[in-house]
Amino acid sequence: MTVRTAELLMGIATLVLSLGLMYNVWADGLRVDWVDGRGPGAGVWPFWLSLGMALASVATLYRWYSGATPESRSDAPYIDKDTLFLVAISAFAIFALLVMMTYIGTYLALMIFMFFFVRVLGRHSWGVTNSFVIGTPIFIYLLFEVALTKYLPKGLPFFEEGFLWIDNFRYEWFY
Amino acid sequence: METILVSLGGGLMQAFEPLNFFMIVAGCLAGLFVGCMPGLGSVNGVAILLPITFLVPPTAAIIFLAALYYGAMYGGAISSITLGIPGASTAVATVFDGRPMAQQGKADKALMAAAIASFIGGTVSIILFTLFAPPLAIFALKFGPQEEFALMLLAFATFIGLGGDDIPKTIFSILLGLVMAAVGFDIISGQPRMIFFDMVEFQRGIGFLVLAIGIYGIGEMLWTLESTKGQIQMHKVSMTWARMKENFGEIKLYINSTWLGSFLGFFVGTLPAAGATPAALMSYGLSKTFSKDPDSYGKGNVAGVAAPEAANNAASTGSMLPMITLGIPGSPTTAILLGGMIIWGLRPGPLLFQESPEFVWGLIGSMYVANVVTVLLNLALIPVFIRVLAMPFTLLTPIIFVLCVLGVFATTDRMFDTWIMLFIGVVGYLMRKLNYPVAPAVLAIVLGPLAERSMRQSLISSQGDVTTFITRPISLTCVLLAVLLISYPLIQKVVRKRKAAAAG
Incomplete structure (x- = not known):
């Protein structure tokens, strides 16, 4: 496997992980918005941060697609x-x-x-x-x-x- | 000033108490050992040995770890010079001239210069630390949750703006650390969160030490195995008393670079994302720029060894300044120290000076003593450490793996965490190979609970009004600086494009 392929796979894996974390918060029924009288819900922090992770993963995948990272241009073996x-x-x-x-x-x-x-x-x-x-x-x-x-x-x-x-x-x- | 001197006197007395002094010597020795081993550095040593420090009181424990931190900075030069492999990233710049000097048969001169420069860098930075820490802590007492959160935002922004790594990957690393810190029970409502696959083990959360040892113990060793493949070539060193005296007389050749590295290293070290590695590289670069003979750099100029060594030592002390006074670590090593302080029941931050003055001043006093002890041990034991360097990886590696596994188990009493550690170590290694920075994740998992608490407290007190972070002067300043830092790479890119367009 080349470094280029590895970066693509890692980008997909991090995106899936991020979406999985968001799903986990949603599935647990945690509030991800303001709760009257109690402040931010218990899910606010993990949910929105996971969304940020997903966006960062998308950015990495986009940079891979456009060849912006050194890894996306490398055909060297990922692990010899x-x-x-x-x-x-x-x-x-x-x-x-x-x-x-x-x-x-x-x-x-x-x-x-x-x-x-x-x-x-x-x-x-x-x-x-x-x-x-x-x-x-x-x-x-x-x-x-x-x-x-x-x-x-x-x-x-x-x-x-x-x-x-x-x-x-x-x-x-x-x- | 008088109060500082009195407190410092008390701290020095504490440092000379038998247990504390023993911990200083043990820490310096452990640090020199860890620092000189290729691939291992202060962060690995502190992460792996932190669980063992629960054996002694918190003051002795922090003294041991701070001394280890110090010793590792000295020790890094030994492998950089004799093997051409930096003990840790902090000693990368030392290789540039240290290795050519060793090839020219001047390894003893390079080692001596590294030790003296480290000592001067350490001394300058401890004096600056002593002068800056108390007023900064008093200033930080004005901080409320808004300021705390804004400050942490600033710390993370520093990684994005100045870290020099791939930005989306850095952001991912920070956010992953923050999310991992949220696993377990919610700190305010008590609701269980992120309990993956309904495994009850996740209810207790993922400790920062599990992540730190996974990344810096297991992951780092895998990384070292890959980069060295156990094949190293060492240069011989002949250290005699007469040669040492002769080398000491050549201090004038590198004293200016040493002063430069000392002051620069301290201030760069105080920045959360910066730390000792960029400090050493910047110091090397500036020393070369200001040199009358810049072409000799990279070919065995002793000033090229002294400048980064003074800077990395000064930066290690500098990175402790925000940790002690603000509760924000200045480097991955201090992030782990900060986590350790929380485990010991201390509350890092401005109140530490009021609540535990004996702890803070004991630490400061020990830093003065450790600096002297380390330089003496370093010079005396260089031949021993060179022998240690010849130790095959097949003997060192299993010992480190065993300490990692049992260190995690001893901290949490759960085999489950050792599995998580192994998983994190392997995944961290695979991610690092793709240029995902790991240090921000460690910083984030330590600061995660504090950041979430201060953000939620701020929003609760302002009834959900997010402008609360920009209506208070200190908080506003931090937020503005954070925005500036985050946009800094973009600004740099635009400026570069415009310059290229103008030139083209």
């Missing part, structure tokens, strides 16, 4: 193969991290995530890999759960219960 690989693999890795955090818990997910980046993608030595795979969850546990007292997701009950012994150990020995 190397970039697509790097970006897609990174985005997918984060996606997988979030899924894994939900099911197997933060710490196991972190270990797999770090292994993937450090060993599989980075091809670092086993020493470096192990230090990151083990060190990261420990650092995160100390920072978030001990210092910030934030309970990070532990996954399904099976994994959560398995992890409880670490918390129990900490509370027994340090509090």
